[in-house]
Structure formats: C-alpha cells, structure tokens
Amino acid sequence: MTARLRNPVLANATPRRRSHGRVTLQQIAEAAGVTKITVSRYLREPQRVASETAARIAAAIEATGYLPNKQAGMLASGRSKIVAAIVPSIANSVFAETVQGLSEGLQDAGYELLLASSGYSIDREEEQIRAVLGWSPDALAVTGRHHTPAAAAMLRAARDAGTPVIEMWDWHPRDADFVQVGFDHAAVGRTMARHLVDGGRRRLLYVDTGVTEDFRAHERGKAFVAAARAYRGVSAQAVTAPPDDAFEAGRAVLARTLDTDGRPGVDALAFANDNLACGALLEAQRRGIAVPRDVALMGFGDFAIGRQLGGGLTTVRPPRHEIGAQVARTILGMLQAGPASGARHASQRQLRCALVGRRSTAPAEPAPLAG
Amino acid sequence: MTARLRNPVLANATPRRRSHGRVTLQQIAEAAGVTKITVSRYLREPQRVASETAARIAAAIEATGYLPNKQAGMLASGRSKIVAAIVPSIANSVFAETVQGLSEGLQDAGYELLLASSGYSIDREEEQIRAVLGWSPDALAVTGRHHTPAAAAMLRAARDAGTPVIEMWDWHPRDADFVQVGFDHAAVGRTMARHLVDGGRRRLLYVDTGVTEDFRAHERGKAFVAAARAYRGVSAQAVTAPPDDAFEAGRAVLARTLDTDGRPGVDALAFANDNLACGALLEAQRRGIAVPRDVALMGFGDFAIGRQLGGGLTTVRPPRHEIGAQVARTILGMLQAGPASGARHASQRQLRCALVGRRSTAPAEPAPLAG
DNA sequence: TTGAAAGCGCTAACAG
DNA sequence: CTGTTAGCGCTTTCAA
Numbered sequence: 103m104t105a106r107l108r109n110p111v112l113a114n115a116t117p118r119r120r121s122h123g124r125v126t127l128q129q130i131a132e133a134a135g136v137t138k139i140t141v142s143r144y145l146r147e148p149q150r151v152a153s154e155t156a157a158r159i160a161a162a163i164e165a166t167g168y169l170p171n172k173q174a175g176m177l178a179s180g181r182s183k184i185v186a187a188i189v190p191s192i193a194n195s196v197f198a199e200t201v202q203g204l205s206e207g208l209q210d211a212g213y214e215l216l217l218a219s220s221g222y223s224i225d226r227e228e229e230q231i232r233a234v235l236g237w238s239p240d241a242l243a244v245t246g247r248h249h250t251p252a253a254a255a256m257l258r259a260a261r262d263a264g265t266p267v268i269e270m271w272d273w274h275p276r277d278a279d280f281v282q283v284g285f286d287h288a289a290v291g292r293t294m295a296r297h298l299v300d301g302g303r304r305r306l307l308y309v310d311t312g313v314t315e316d317f318r319a320h321e322r323g324k325a326f327v328a329a330a331r332a333y334r335g336v337s338a339q340a341v342t343a344p345p346d347d348a349f350e351a352g353r354a355v356l357a358r359t360l361d362t363d364g365r366p367g368v369d370a371l372a373f374a375n376d377n378l379a380c381g382a383l384l385e386a387q388r389r390g391i392a393v394p395r396d397v398a399l400m401g402f403g404d405f406a407i408g409r410q411l412g413g414g415l416t417t418v419r420p421p422r423h424e425i426g427a428q429v430a431r432t433i434l435g436m437l438q439a440g441p442a443s444g445a446r447h448a449s450q451r452q453l454r455c456a457l458v459g460r461r462s463t464a465p466a467e468p469a470p471l472a473g
Numbered sequence: 474m475t476a477r478l479r480n481p482v483l484a485n486a487t488p489r490r491r492s493h494g495r496v497t498l499q500q501i502a503e504a505a506g507v508t509k510i511t512v513s514r515y516l517r518e519p520q521r522v523a524s525e526t527a528a529r530i531a532a533a534i535e536a537t538g539y540l541p542n543k544q545a546g547m548l549a550s551g552r553s554k555i556v557a558a559i560v561p562s563i564a565n566s567v568f569a570e571t572v573q574g575l576s577e578g579l580q581d582a583g584y585e586l587l588l589a590s591s592g593y594s595i596d597r598e599e600e601q602i603r604a605v606l607g608w609s610p611d612a613l614a615v616t617g618r619h620h621t622p623a624a625a626a627m628l629r630a631a632r633d634a635g636t637p638v639i640e641m642w643d644w645h646p647r648d649a650d651f652v653q654v655g656f657d658h659a660a661v662g663r664t665m666a667r668h669l670v671d672g673g674r675r676r677l678l679y680v681d682t683g684v685t686e687d688f689r690a691h692e693r694g695k696a697f698v699a700a701a702r703a704y705r706g707v708s709a710q711a712v713t714a715p716p717d718d719a720f721e722a723g724r725a726v727l728a729r730t731l732d733t734d735g736r737p738g739v740d741a742l743a744f745a746n747d748n749l750a751c752g753a754l755l756e757a758q759r760r761g762i763a764v765p766r767d768v769a770l771m772g773f774g775d776f777a778i779g780r781q782l783g784g785g786l787t788t789v790r791p792p793r794h795e796i797g798a799q800v801a802r803t804i805l806g807m808l809q810a811g812p813a814s815g816a817r818h819a820s821q822r823q824l825r826c827a828l829v830g831r832r833s834t835a836p837a838e839p840a841p842l843a844g
Numbered sequence: 845t846t847g848a849a850a851g852c853g854c855t856a857a858c859a860g
Numbered sequence: 861c862t863g864t865t866a867g868c869g870c871t872t873t874c875a876a
Contacts, residue, residue, distance in 0.1 A: 120856065122551035123634055124609070126869060137847055142871065152845060167630055172607040173553075174869035177544045177852045180493035192588075193569035202564065205590075214604060217563075217588050219576075233585065236543040238495070259538055263494060349781045377777075384781050406748075407778055410720045410755050491872065497853060508863055513855065523861060545853035548868045 125168045133162035145170060176238065185433060186216040186234035187243040187270075188227055190316070196403055197245070199422035200270065200429075204243065207430025213240070220245075222315045228253040241266040241433040247277055248317045254279070266436040268429050271318060271420075273452045281436075283429045283451040287318045290418055290455050291325030294372045294400060297416070297457055299333050301465045303370035303398055306330045306338040309355050309382075311374040312345030319374040322402065326372055343378055352381020356391075364389070366397040370463070376401035376408040376417050383411050383462060398463040413461025421453045428453065496539045504533035516541060547609065556804060557587040557605035558614040558641075559598055561687070567774055568616070570793035571641065571800075575614065578801025584611070591616075593686045599624040612637040612804040618648055619688045625650070637807040639800050642689060642791075644823045652807075654800045654822040658689045661789055661826050662696030665743045665771060668787070668828055670704050672836050674741035674769055677701045677709040680726050680753075682745040683716030690745040693773065697743055714749055723752020727762075735760070737768040741834070747772035747779040747788050754782050754833060769834040784832025792824045799824065 131138045136155060144151045144159045151159070162168070176182045185208055189197040205215050216234055220227035228250045234242065235256060242260060247269050249257065257280065261267040271284040291308075298306055308323040323340050330338035341358075343351040352373065361367040373379035379401030386393050393399055393412055400416040401408055408415035428451055502509045507526060515522045515530045522530070533539070547553045556579055560568040576586050587605055591598035599621045605613065606627060613631060618640050620628065628651065632638040642655040662679075669677055679694040694711050701709035712729075714722040723744065732738040744750040750772030757764050764770055764783055771787040772779060779786035792799075799822055 120551070120866090120868060122609075122868075124869095128869075138870075139848085139872090140846060143846085146871090150845075155845080167627070169603065169606050171548075171609060171869055173544045173548045173609065174852090175871070177542070177548055177854085178869080178871035180491070180852075180871095182544075192563055193566055193573060195564055195566070198564035198569070232540065235540050238493075238542065238544065256538070347777055349777055380778075381781070406718055406720055407751075410752070491850090491852060493852075495853095499853080509854075510856095510864085511862060514862085517855090521861075526861080542853055545868090546855070548870085549853080549855040551855095551868075 124171065125166045127168075127170070130159065130162045130166065130168050133166070134158040180238075182238045182240050183213050184216050184237055184239045185213050185241045185243065186218070186237065186239035188218045188220055188230050188234070189245050189270075190220055190222040192217065192219045195405065196420070196422055200426040203423040203426025204430050205426070207427050208433070211430075211434055222313050224248060224250050224253065224315060228256075231256050235260060239265070240437060241268070243268040243270050243429050243433070245270050245272075246317055247272045247274060247279070247282065248315075266433050268432060270425055270429055281432060281451070283425055283432060283453065285420065285453050285455050287321040288325035290402070291322035291327075292329040293455075293457055294322070294402075294418065295326045295329040295333075295338070297459070298370040298372065298398060298400070298463065299330065299336055301370075301394075301398060301463055304336050305368040305370070306336065307359065307368045307371045308338065308340040309352070309371055309373045309378055310340055310342045311348075311378065312343045312351060316374070319402075323374065343374070348375065348377035349381035349384070352378035352383075353385035354381075356382040356385040357389075359397075360389075366391065368397065370398040371400075373399070373401045376403045376405040376415060379415055379417070379462075380405075380407055380411055383415060387412065393462050394464050400463050404458055409460070413464075416460045416463040417458050419456045419458050421455065424453055495542065496537045498539075498541070501530060501533045501537065501539050504537070505529040551609075553609045553611050554584050555587050555608055555610045556584050556612045556614065557589070557608065557610035559589045559591055559601050559605070560616050560641075561591055561593040563588065563590045566776065567791070567793055571797040574794040574797025574799075575801050576797070578798050578805070582801075582805055593684050595619060595621050595624065595686060599627075602627050606631060610636070611808060612639070614639045614641050614800050614804070616641050616643075617688055618643045618645060618650070618653065619686075637804050639803060641796055641800055652803060652822070654796055654803060654824065656791065656824050656826050658692040659696035661773070662693035662698075663700040664826075664828055665693070665773075665789065666697045666700040666704075666709070668830070669741040669743065669769060669771070669834065670701065670707055672741075672765075672769060672834055675707050676739040676741070677707065678730065678739045678742045679709065679711040680723075680742055680744045680749055681711055681713045682719075682749065683714045683722060687745070690773075694745065714745070719746065719748035720752035720755070723749035723754075724756035725752075727753040727756040728760075730768075731760075737762065739768065741769040742771075744770070744772045747774045747776040747786060750786055750788070750833075751776075751778055751782055754786060758783065764833050765835050771834050775829055780831070784835075787831045787834040788829050790827045790829050792826065795824055 127138045127141050131141045140151060141159050144156055148156060187204060189201060191197055208215055216237060216239060218230040218234055220230055231253050242265060257267050267280045269280045269282045273282045273284040273286050308326045310323045311319045327338045327340050330336050343355050359366045359368055371382060379399050382399055383393060391397060402418045404417045404419035408417050432451060498509045498512050502512045511522060512530055515527055519527060558575060562568055579586055587608060587610060589601040589605055591601055602624050613636060628638050638651045640651045640653045644653045644655045644657050679697045681694045682690045698709045698711050701707050714726050730737045730739055742753060750770050753770055754764060762768060773789045775788045775790035779788050803822060
C-alpha cells in the first residue's frame with residue numbers, strides 16, 4: 103500500500119503487476135504463515151520441514167488447489183525433469199510400444215516424456231529437435247542414425263553440453279556418433295535371406311515400404327538382396343510397394359509378381375513389414391496360390407494380425423518394448439553419472455531380434471494353406 | 474579470485490551466478506551490439522526491427538546456435554503455446570489419428586502438443602491432468618466425459634480460470650459440463666442394433682471389450698441391447714471379451730457362442746471394435762461357419778484389416794481424424810475469443826459416424842463367405 | 845528447521 | 861526503431 107519509489111527523483115508509480123492469476127507459492131506461504139522457501143522445501147523434501155509446519159502447508163495447498171508452476175521451477179533450477187523423444191510415427195504400433203516402454207521406465211524416476219513425431223521426414227525431425235531443445239530436456243532420444251546436418255549439429259552440441267542423446271532402433275558398429283540402443287538392420291536383412299534360402303527358396307524378392315525415409319527398412323532390404331545374391335544359384339531383387347494402405351499395397355505387389363501362368367515369378371517374398379506381407383498372404387489365398395508351397399512370404403515386426411492369417415506369417419520380432427525400456431535405463435544411468443563422468447562414452451547397446459518361423463515359409467509340404 | 478563479501482554493510486559481493494551454460498538472449502544482444510529486448514523483438518516480430526540490425530542479430534544467432542529458452546519465455550509472457558491432450562492410449566490407432574488431426578490443426582497456429590496417455594484408467598487420467606496443468610497449457614483436451622471427482626474439479630478450475638477445456642470422443646446432450654467434440658455413443662449402439670434387425674437378425678449379442686474403463690464401448694453396448702429388446706421378437710444380451718489380444722479374444726467369443734450342433738447360438742454379433750470382430754470372422758472361416766448366412770458380424774472403428782477379411786466386415790466409422798481437427802479449431806476459436814467472451818459457452822460439437830455396410834452383415838444370400 | 849536476498853532468461857509496459 | 865525497468869514464480873546460496 104505504500105508508494106514505491108523506483109527512480110532517485112521520480113516517485114510512486116503503481117507497480118505494474120503481471121500476475122497470470124494462478125495460485126502461487128507465495129500465497130501458500132502466506133496462508134501457512136511461513137515463507138516461500140519453506141513451502142518449496144516441503145514440496146521437494148517434505149521430511150526437512152517440521153511436521154507441524156508441513157501440516158499447515160498441506161492444508162493451504164489442499165484448500166487452494168495449488169499446482170506448482172513447472173516453468174518457473176525449471177528456470178530456477180536448470181533441471182527440467184523432461185526427457186524428449188522423437189519417433190517417426192506415434193500411430194505406428196511398433197513405435198508406440200517403444201514409447202510405452204520408455205514412458206514406463208522414466209515415470210518411476212519422476213521424469214516426464216515430451217513426445218514428437220517426425221512423419222518419417224528428417225527435415226521435420228530437424229524442426230522437432232529444435233523445438234524440443236527449447237524446452238531444455240534433461241535427455242533426448244531420437245529414432246535412427248540418419249539426420250540432417252543441422253540436426254546432427256544440434257544433437258552434438260546438446261551432447262557436448264552434457265545432455266544425454268540416444269539414437270533408438272538402430273545399432274551400427276561403425277556409424278555411431280551417439281549412444282545407440284537398437285539392433286543391426288543389415289544383419290536382420292541377412293538373416294531373412296538366409297531363412298528363405300535355407301528353406302529351399304532360390305528366386306527372392308524384397309518388398310520395401312513406400313515410405314521413402316524409412317532408412318531402416320531400406321537397410322534391411324539392401325542387406326537382404328546382397329546376402330541372397332552371395333548364395334550360389336540364388337537370385338534376388340528389390341521392389342518398392344505403393345504408398346497406399348499397407349494391406350492393399352501388399353496385395354498389389356503379389357499381383358504384380360504373377361507371370362503369364364498366374365503363378366508368382368519368384369518363390370519367396372520378404373516384406374518391409376507385416377501388414378504388407380499380410381496383404382500379400384490374403385491376395386494369395388484369394389487367387390488360390392498356395393502358401394508356402396507356391397510361394398513363401400515373410401514380414402517384419404510381428405504384428406498381431408500375422409499370427410491369425412493362414413497358418414501364421416513368418417516374421418522377425420524386434421524388441422519393441424525392450425528398446426524403450428533400455429533407453430530409459432541408459433538415460434537414467436547417464437544422468438546419474440553426471441556430465442563430468444565418462445558415462446557419455448557408454449558403449450552402444452545392441453539388442454536382439456527373433457526370427458519367428460511360422461507356416462508361411464515352411465519348406466514345401468503336402469497340405470498347402472490355400473488353393 | 475577476489476574474496477567474496479556479502480553482508481548488508483560490506484559491499485561489492487561477486488554476484489553468485491547460476492547460469493546453466495546455454496547461450497542466452499543477452500549474449501546474442503552483446504554480439505549484435507543491441508539490447509536483449511531488440512533481439513527478443515527480432516525473434517517474435519522481425520519486421521519491427523531495422524533490417525540492418527536484424528542482419529547482425531541473425532548472424533549472431535547463426536554463429537552461436539542460439540535456441541530461445543521456452544521456460545523463460547512462458548514465465549514472462551504467461552502464454553505457453555502448448556495444448557495438452559490426454560488420450561486413453563497412444564498405441565490405439567483410433568486415437569492416434571485423432572492426435573494426428575489435432576497436431577496438424579495446432580501446428581499451423583504455432584502451438585505445440587503435450588501428449589499424455591491414461592491407459593484407460595481415470596485414476597491415471599487424474600494424475601496426468603495434474604501433471605500437464607503444471608505446464609500451464611493454453612488449452613486442455615481430455616477423452617470422454619467420465620473423470621474422477623478430483624480430476625473434474627481441476628478441469629472446472631482450469632476452465633473457470635480461462636483455459637479452454639474440451640472433452641473429445643463423446644457427446645451427450647444432458648451430461649456436458651465441458652465443451653464436447655465427438656458423437657453420441659448410445660445412438661451408435663442403437664444404429665448397430667437397428668442395422669442387424671433390419672437385416673433380419675433376431676438373436677443378438679453385443680461383445681464388449683475387456684478394457685474395463687472404456688466407457689464409450691460400454692455405452693454403445695448398453696444402448697444396443699436396450700434398442701434391440703425394444704423390437705418385437707428380438708432378443709439381445711451382452712458379454713465381455715477376455716482381455717487378451719483382441720483377435721484371439723474375438724475367436725474365443727465366437728467359439729463360446731457355439732451350441733451343441735457347432736452352430737452359433739445367436740444370429741448376429743456386434744463387437745466393441747473391429748479387431749474383436751475380425752478375430753470372430755477368422756474363427757468362423759476356420760470352422761466353416763458361413764458369414765453372413767449362419768451368423769452376421771459387425772464391428773466398430775473401421776480398421777484397415779476389416780476391409781480385407783472375407784467379403785469385408787461391416788462396421789461403424791467414427792470421425793477419428795475429424796475429431797482432432799475439430800478440437801483444434803474449437804480451441805483456436807476459444808483462444809482467440811479470449812476468456813472474457815462468451816466463447817466458453819460455445820455449444821457442443823456433435824460429429825457424425827457412418828455405418829459402413831459390408832458383406833459380413835448382408836441379408837441371407839446364395840453364396841456364403843465361408844464353409 | 846527456517847529465512848533473506850539474488851537470480852534463472854525472458855517479455856510487458858512505457859518511454860524516447 | 862530501440863532502450864529502461866520491473867517482474868513472471870520458483871530455487872539456490874548462504875546465514876541464523
């Protein structure tokens with residue numbers, strides 16, 4: 103109520119308050135008859151406040167519905183308790199499970215997850231990285247090891263400033279600027295090729311996704327073709343599926359492989375994901391093409407539907423949930439170790455994929471699936 | 474290096490700096506030979522800064538890789554440019570599309586999306602609401618109209634403080650505390666019942682999801698049963714699917730409906746979602762039960778797989794993407810109108826569902842799907 | 845166990 | 861077109 107002087111000469115202007123209307127720590131403090139810092143302590147380390155004081159503070163908080171302003175807390179402390187993650191797509195169930203694992207692992211440690219999706223575009227990823235860094239996350243997880251130069255620069259800068267940066271879903275022995283938690287997609291491609299060749303298949307086709315910046319799928323395909331061709335008497339090629347609905351795309355690709363007799367011109371197809379493979383499987387059933395007798399089909403991802411169709415779709419099961427869980431553990435470890443320690447040089451984390459053999463690639467047998 | 478004095482009487486203490494190491498506006502200002510506020514203006518309204526000055530600032534920003542600290546900006550301005558959304562599950566593709574629509578609609582207006590998932594638990598929803606409110610979002614969107622009392626209180630408080638609060642995916646003429654953007658699930662249940670009865674079915678079964686807090690699915694089921702029973706000569710019941718993998722659960726439910734002759738004891742099943750219905754459809758195919766001749770099946774959600782199986786699964790297509798887009802428009806409208814205006818009383822937004830009739834509920838015909 | 849003072853990095857308000 | 865001043869709501873540091 104007293105006039106406030108803020109110029110040696112001039113006097114008494116009404117203080118221009120800019121309050122935004124929410125209940126503040128100050129108000130709780132007044133209500134409880136203490137100062138702000140005591141309330142602040144109560145919130146963070148309740149046992150360091152006298153129990154009687156604590157009770158009064160608790161009552162005031164309860165009565166007002168006070169919610170601490172996290173912006174202010176972060177600004178003052180420099181710690182955000184936020185981990186940012188950028189995935190290609192949140193709609194894709196594959197990444198959804200990773201996010202779930204990450205979220206679970208962080209929640210217990212009191213971290214919140216700031217999630218962004220790039221739509222499989224590294225340009226959008228760059229924007230998203232810039233956006234989330236503005237929030238000063240305590241750690242940052244991105245998907246894959248392919249970034250724009252500007253994005254890579256921001257990631258390096260963040261890491262060098264002590265913020266853990268993790269690349270998820272990838273693992274590459276020689277191209278690892280950052281800590282990686284994932285698996286070797288080239289190795290998966292080779293495993294897929296070997297599985298088909300071991301099953302007696304000789305004319306292979308890899309069907310890549312129409313999503314142009316799914317680098318990991320491309321890498322599997324490239325390795326698949328190279329590995330297949332290294333076998334004597336085996337031919338292999340790659341095609342790209344149309345960008346439609348994956349089931350329809352898979353159907354279309356199978357239809358395209360038919361030769362003049364209406365039989366597939368190849369004896370095995372490996373797909374970039376299970377939905378594509380399921381589309382092909384359904385189209386084969388519809389046309390009376392016997393799977394696996396006439397053609398073997400396999401996918402990647404181990405989606406639920408693959409277990410249901412025909413006698414089951416052979417696939418590769420990536421550690422979807424485990425990637426997220428491991429990323430959470432790695433981040434917490436790096437955070438605990440502190441920027442000064444050597445934790446930033448923590449070794450890459452290679453996780454394992456499982457080949458799930460089902461009927462769609464079984465070696466020739468008497469009773470085909472369809473036809 | 475100098476001794477530090479800090480006593481009212483003694484003077485000239487070294488200010489105890491707490492900087493967190495990042496480049497700040499101040500540093501850009503110094504580098505560009507202006508003051509902070511000019512840099513701040515440049516960032517927000519570039520045209521209000523002399524082009525020569527702007528160039529120097531741009532150069533300094535470029536050279537340092539400066540990223541504005543959003544915490545500080547929000548704290549000062551009171552506006553967060555954040556919209557928070559809470560959905561039951563980000564993995565569920567249904568909500569993923571809504572989030573996508575929301576995200577797109579907000580992005581253009583420069584808002585960021587803070588996303589949380591409740592795992593279909595209203596207790597977790599309460600926690601999430603508390604957590605996101607700590608970020609002072611400019612608006613908040615939640616899923617459905619069922620909340621814990623504490624959550625409802627927080628939502629009301631936020632709304633009364635001028636923050637737009639929207640309930641997504643629901644629309645109820647008489648139970649609408651907040652702005653709602655969605656559709657009437659009871660009406661959908663009635664439509665489903667009518668569709669089956671119109672197709673000549675008389676013994677109906679609603680198969681609810683095993684997710685206990687999917688209130689909207691329960692509401693559809695309740696209305697389905699009530700509407701069906703209102704028809705002369707029609708019987709209807711509801712059962713709950715096991716909580717497993719939805720395809721397996723659908724299979725199990727169909728198996729359970731078989732009577733002693735191995736035929737379904739009902740002539741139509743309506744499912745809480747398409748995956749359950751697809752499981753049942755596959756199980757029918759496997760057992761040689763003709764769909765739709767022996768039994769009609771329909772789902773909800775219009776998932777991609779439903780179009781692929783048998784002759785296609787009849788379903789109800791909810792406005793998945795449109796809900797998100799409409800929520801974005803509504804929020805932006807309320808934000809623009811300002812808390813003072815009557816926008817907070819904006820009427821509820823009812824959106825339309827489409828019944829997608831496919832072969833699985835076609836009236837009896839000569840050539841059944843399977844068998 | 846509690847408090848006083850300073851400061852986190854930015855923007856609002858008003859001046860010039 | 862640019863600057864000055866105060867302040868957002870919280871935590872840190874040091875002291876009692």
